[in-house]
Amino acid sequence: MRIAKKSAFVFALPGILIYFVFMVVPILLCFYYSFTNWDGISDHYRFNGIKNFTELASDDTFLDALKYTAIFTLITALIYNVFGILIAVILDKKSKVHNFAKSTVFLPVVLSSVVVSFIWSYMTQMDGGIINLVVNAFGLPSIHFYGSKMAILYTVSVAVTWAGLGYFTMVYMAALKTIPEELYEASTIDGAGKTSKFFRITLPLLAPGITINTVLSIVWGFKQYDHMKIMTPGTVQSITMNSIERAFNYNMFSYASAIILVLFVIVIVISVIQLGIMKRFEVSEG
Amino acid sequence: MMRMRSLVLVLCLLVSMLVAGCGTSNKSEGVQSNEVGNQEPSSNEIGSKDPIKLKFGVNVTPILTKEFWQESVAKFTKEHPNVTVELVTSPSSNVDWTTHLKTLLATGDMPDVMVMMSPGDFVPSGALAELTDADVDYLSDLNSGKMGGKRYVAIYKKQLAGIFYNKKIFADNGLSEPKTLQELIDISENLKSKGITPMSIGAKDGWPTFVLASSLVTSMVSAKNPNFGADRNAGKFTYSDPEIVKAMENFKLFSIQYAGNDVGSTSYTQILEKFFKGKTAMMPMGSWAQGEVERLKPDFEVGFFPVPNETDANVIPVFTNEGLAISSRTKYPDESMALIRSFFTDKEWYGKFLKTEMLFPTTKEDVPYEMSALRKEIGEKINNWKQVEIFTDATGDNALLPGIQGAWYKADASISMGTNVKNELAALDKEWDRANAALEK
CATH class of the missing domain: 3.40.190.10 (Periplasmic binding protein-like II)
Known part of the structure; x- marks a missing residue:
């Protein structure tokens, strides 16, 4: 038994080593640099305490990025979860049509973020974009998808959720399979309608799926980089974009590390609070 | 067993830190000199x-x-x-x-x-x-x-920054190359009143808007001061200077009034396409776009003039x-x-x-x-123009602080979509302060 445990540990060693090299050490280094003034290029740097963090509080571009990222996260998390549940409930049937619909909903998930960004960039063009061509065909004026910062944010949010909705829907569909059929049968005997069944049986028992999906959608929202980088001219930034810009354009590597550390703390805090609330909800329903 | 696990974990951490730290190991070496002549003599x-x-x-x-x-x-x-x-x-x-x-x-x-x-x-x-x-x-x-x-x-x-124009549209409407900023505004107004989009400007990719914005600031402001960049870096003036505000207000005017209503969703490729397909009469762009004349082969002759200032059109912003x-x-x-x-x-x-x-x-x-006809034409004109480094790409002591060029590009893109010029320039000044503080560290 003791030998088996030892050999298991030896077999796990390469994985542990890779995890340390590519996950733990970079995070520790990020933490370390965030308390220095390193520019990412020079040979010399010194510790400057929490100065990077105090400067963040008065950095308008960081605060803007924080605001836009929070709005983006809220919009995408809402779309993912509200539409994810609705589509999962609608598609939770066995037929060829439903199977085809499931594949269609999931298809964008396999596309890379770059492809998705370009597809939506072309679709949302003012001149020649397919959406405005359709809108114009009905005699309506073209939509300014990139006319203002908020418009840009909404456009990117829709593109991102279009690409990721299939994943969240699949999680909800898997969660739906865990709800015992007997509950629906008993409620039918008790005279419950479709709406009543949805709010009193389906939604409460979907709680584990909701927990996973809300945490994931919020984490993904705060990590947003690629779609926003490709689809916008940089006038609307996410926190990660802001960090990359500080590190590589301004040569403020340590400051960028501080931004990432703040993002890390935000995501951890929100996730822990969220998990706490959702778990309590799950327990009470159980 | 626990002790062994701990030992292995600590070893893992040490090895991984060693491996991950390889990339930064040069930090301890230090830079000895940045003069080639001071290097150790090569035996080769x-x-x-x-x-x-x-x-x-x-x-x-x-x-x-x-x-x-x-x-x-x-x-x-x-x-x-x-x-x-x-x-x-x-x-x-x-x-x-x-x-x-x-x-x-x-x-x-x-x-x-x-x-x-x-x-x-x-x-x-x-x-x-x-x-x-x-x-x-x-x-x-x-x-x-x-x-x-x-x-x-x-x-x-x-390379040069200026305005490419469609000679056919200009000839058909009795227009000639503008000699002052007001003439350029009048030409734009004239074309707009006839249903022709005067300029091809796009902010979708961020950077292309800088060509007109930086050309206006260079022509109207920085051309008067050969130490423009160095003086800004020394804090002798700010980007909120009234002269710069005036230049950028003109940039906003062209973007909002004379570039159609889709500046925000127009990419660099579309800027070129609109101009070379004859949909717009002018295109502010760098001289690198001459290569597109050969590639897209427009069915009209293309001309080129510098972005004028209030009194003349003799300043040509250059990229070196x-x-x-x-x-x-x-x-x-x-x-x-x-x-x-x-x-x-x-x-x-x-x-x-x-x-x-x-x-x-x-x-x-x-x-x-082997030069194109347009390149030859510009080559003949260039000696009559005053060549001034475009301020956002200035070199040497006039170079912008790290990060500030990107900040200008973003401000240009925002202004082209209608944001407040004074607010954007004030934000740029804050960014300059931050970049300067980082450099002084």
């Missing part, structure tokens, strides 16, 4: 039989392909059989060359010779070697681009911000210098390079190459 003199391998970092573009650079170094290695040259490029077109160079520097893999676009980012850390006047005696202007009195880049091209540089850590300074010299003095190679974007040479000797 150029022409010697000892095999030498040079790393040449190049910026690959759709026009300057890796094959182009490969072909050019092949000539050099043929003349110097003991030297092999390895090309170093960005891993992906999504990673811009300057960013990749910074990564190479941080990991101790800086090439011996490299294409350099932003020496201001590298000189403070001592990464670049100084090039003396004797080293680059083939260049026509030995004074431009110096930082603190020293040169670090052999500038290999000159790109060239070749040598790493201060190279083991082969003489060979690196020879490679650069070969680039400029081999007229066939240099001429081929200039032809790619119909560029202007920076050498004392003229370098003839």
Whole structure:
């Protein structure tokens, strides 16, 4: 038994080593640099305490990025979860049509973020974009998808959720399979309608799926980089974009590390609070 | 068992930190000098039989392909059989060359010779070697681009910023090249009233808006002060200066009033397409767009004029911000210098390079190459114009602080979509303060 445990540990060693090299050490280094003034290029740097963090509080571009990222996260998390549940409930049937619909909903998930960004960039063009061509065909004026910062944010949010909705829907569909059929049968005997069944049986028992999906959608929202980088001219930034810009354009590597550390703390805090609330909800329903 | 696990975990941590820390191990080495002449003397003199391998970092573009650079170094290695040259490029077109160079520097893999676009980012850390006047005696202007009195880049091209125009639309509407800013506004108004979109401007990709914005600021403000960038960097004025505000208000006017209603969703490709397909009458752009005339073959003649200021149209903003540089850590300074010299003095190679974007040479000797009609026309006019470095791409002591060019591009894109000019310029001043504070650390 003791030998088996030892050999298991030896077999796990390469994985542990890779995890340390590519996950733990970079995070520790990020933490370390965030308390220095390193520019990412020079040979010399010194510790400057929490100065990077105090400067963040008065950095308008960081605060803007924080605001836009929070709005983006809220919009995408809402779309993912509200539409994810609705589509999962609608598609939770066995037929060829439903199977085809499931594949269609999931298809964008396999596309890379770059492809998705370009597809939506072309679709949302003012001149020649397919959406405005359709809108114009009905005699309506073209939509300014990139006319203002908020418009840009909404456009990117829709593109991102279009690409990721299939994943969240699949999680909800898997969660739906865990709800015992007997509950629906008993409620039918008790005279419950479709709406009543949805709010009193389906939604409460979907709680584990909701927990996973809300945490994931919020984490993904705060990590947003690629779609926003490709689809916008940089006038609307996410926190990660802001960090990359500080590190590589301004040569403020340590400051960028501080931004990432703040993002890390935000995501951890929100996730822990969220998990706490959702778990309590799950327990009470159980 | 627990003790053994802990021991293995600690070992893992130590080994992984050692491996992950490899990239930064150069930090302890320190930079000794950034002058090639001060390097340890190389035992491998150029022409010697000892095999030498040079790393040449190049910026690959759709026009300057890796094959182009490969072909050019092949000539050099043929003349110097003991030297092999390895090309170093960005891993992906999504990673811009300057960013990749910074990564190479941080990991101790800086090439011996490299294409350099932003020496201001590298000189403070001592990464670049100084090039003396004797080293680059083939260049026509030995004074431009110096930082603190020293040169670090052999500038290999000159480009212009101005306005391309559709000669047919101008002729059909009885218009001629504007001589003042007011004339340009009148031309735009005239065209707009006839249902023709005057200008092709787009902010979708961010940077293209800077051509008109920076040209206006250069023509109206920075042309009056040869130390514009240096004075800003010394804090002698701010970007909220009324003259700059006025120039940027004019930029906003052209973007909002005379560029159609889809500036925000128009990409660089669409800017070109709109102009070269005759949908707009003018296109503010760099002279690199001349290459598109050959590619897109418009069914009208294309002209070019400088962005006018309030009194004349004689200031032409120029880009002289790109060239070749040598790493201060190279083991082969003489060979690196020879490679650069070969680039400029081999007229066939240099001429081929200039032809790619119909560029202007920076050498004392003229370098003839097959030019387009538009390039010839601009070449004839350029001597009548006052050439001024475009302020957002200024070099040497006038160069912007790291990050500020990108901040200007973002401000230009925002203003082109209607944001408040004074607010954007005030935000730029804050960004300047932050970049300056970071530099002083």
